Amino acid sequence: MVTVFGAQAYRPPSLRREALPTTGALTHGFLCVRFDSDGMESVSVDSVEVPVLGFGTWRLEGDECRTAVKRALELGYRHVDTAQMYGNERAVGRAIEESPVEREEVFLVTKVRRKNLAPEDVRQTVEASLDRLGTDIDLLLIHSPSQTVPLEDSLAVMNEFQDEGSVSHIGVSNFSVDQTRAAMEASETPILTNQVEYHPFKDQDELLAFCRDEGVLLTAYSPLADGQVPGTDLLERIGAEHGKSAAQVAIRWLIQQENVAAIPKAASRDHQAENADVFDFRLTDEEMDQIAQLSRK
Numbered sequence: 001m002v003t004v005f006g007a008q009a010y011r012p013p014s015l016r017r018e019a020l021p022t023t024g025a026l027t028h029g030f031l032c033v034r035f036d037s038d039g040m041e042s043v044s045v046d047s048v049e050v051p052v053l054g055f056g057t058w059r060l061e062g063d064e065c066r067t068a069v070k071r072a073l074e075l076g077y078r079h080v081d082t083a084q085m086y087g088n089e090r091a092v093g094r095a096i097e098e099s100p101v102e103r104e105e106v107f108l109v110t111k112v113r114r115k116n117l118a119p120e121d122v123r124q125t126v127e128a129s130l131d132r133l134g135t136d137i138d139l140l141l142i143h144s145p146s147q148t149v150p151l152e153d154s155l156a157v158m159n160e161f162q163d164e165g166s167v168s169h170i171g172v173s174n175f176s177v178d179q180t181r182a183a184m185e186a187s188e189t190p191i192l193t194n195q196v197e198y199h200p201f202k203d204q205d206e207l208l209a210f211c212r213d214e215g216v217l218l219t220a221y222s223p224l225a226d227g228q229v230p231g232t233d234l235l236e237r238i239g240a241e242h243g244k245s246a247a248q249v250a251i252r253w254l255i256q257q258e259n260v261a262a263i264p265k266a267a268s269r270d271h272q273a274e275n276a277d278v279f280d281f282r283l284t285d286e287e288m289d290q291i292a293q294l295s296r297k
């Protein structure tokens with residue numbers, strides 16, 4: 001797949017510190033946004049290519065999950081998000097195995113449950129995840145911070161899996177700025193992403209600024225606000241200007257921001273296809289600002 005530079009990412013007004021280039025690669029710290037020739041976009045984080053659009057699988061199980069993930073891959077998704085907690089790692093793994101898409105083209109993410117963060121539990125449950133997935137893990141996240149287990153203890157075992165080669169990268173989820181900083185200090189390897197709730201009704205300016213400065217990708221979960229985005233007046237109106245739906249506008253708003261990936265979930269083919277069809281239009285800066293205001297009302 002040929003990768004050509006040429007994206008221009010958006011920053012909210014509060015985060016605009018310098019003029020952005022109008023052409024060429026957009027780099028900031030370790031981050032660089034790219035357009036791929038087949039229409040899917042990736043962000044390069046510390047030289048790791050992460051497709052900016054992922055497929056979320058929470059609440060998809062068994063055959064429904066397997067079918068949905070296979071179809072998502074057919075539709076062009078190249079980033080799949082699962083977790084120990086979702087009870088669907090086996091179905092996700094089978095879908096990837098059965099798909100004609102080459103394994104190395106898929107960026108596979110799973111997460112260690114909070115209750116499994118004691119070192120011996122990380123060891124045992126990640127081995128079980130690897131077994132269920134039937135393939136290596138591209139990105140292993142701490143699903144949410146533990147109140148009891150020291151971060152460095154969990155991260156040390158995650159780092160061991162990296163040394164052993166079955167996990168390529170690690171990261172966190174549901175971490176605050178301070179917790180992300182602590183994870184970065186405690187891990188021997190870079191924290192690739194912090195996966196957090198982010199959509200037009202949720203302000204993440206502070207965390208996003210921190211992540212951007214530190215070269216950590218922010219992965220937006222629940223990008224459609226768990227189904228509340230469709231029907232929102234402003235998003236429907238902006239969508240009508242571009243011939244797009246409110247859901248497409250919300251996803252576009254996220255991935256058009258520097259340093260943001262989004263992982264919408266959709267059970268139906270129509271929704272899956274709609275959510276992937278977000279690379280052929282661009283929101284204006286004014287539209288981006290208007291959407292950002294939704295979380296401030």
Ligand SMILES: NC(=O)c1ccc[n+]([C@@H]2O[C@H](COP(=O)([O-])OP(=O)(O)OC[C@H]3O[C@@H](n4cnc5c(N)ncnc54)[C@H](OP(=O)(O)O)[C@@H]3O)[C@@H](O)[C@H]2O)c1
Pocket residue numbers: 055056057058059081082143173174195196220221222223224225226227228230245247248263264265266267268270271272274275
């Ligand atoms: N790290 C964490 O703690 C965490 C927490 C929550 C979620 N996540 C991840 O993020 C993923 C996405 O978040 P989410 O599942 O909470 O919610 P979401 O993606 O914001 O929304 C999913 C809902 O929106 C509907 N939908 C999808 N596309 C649509 C479209 N084009 N038009 C209208 N409705 C549409 C879906 O319906 P259908 O399914 O019927 O199409 C579903 O009801 C999860 O699946 C999971 O992988 C991570």
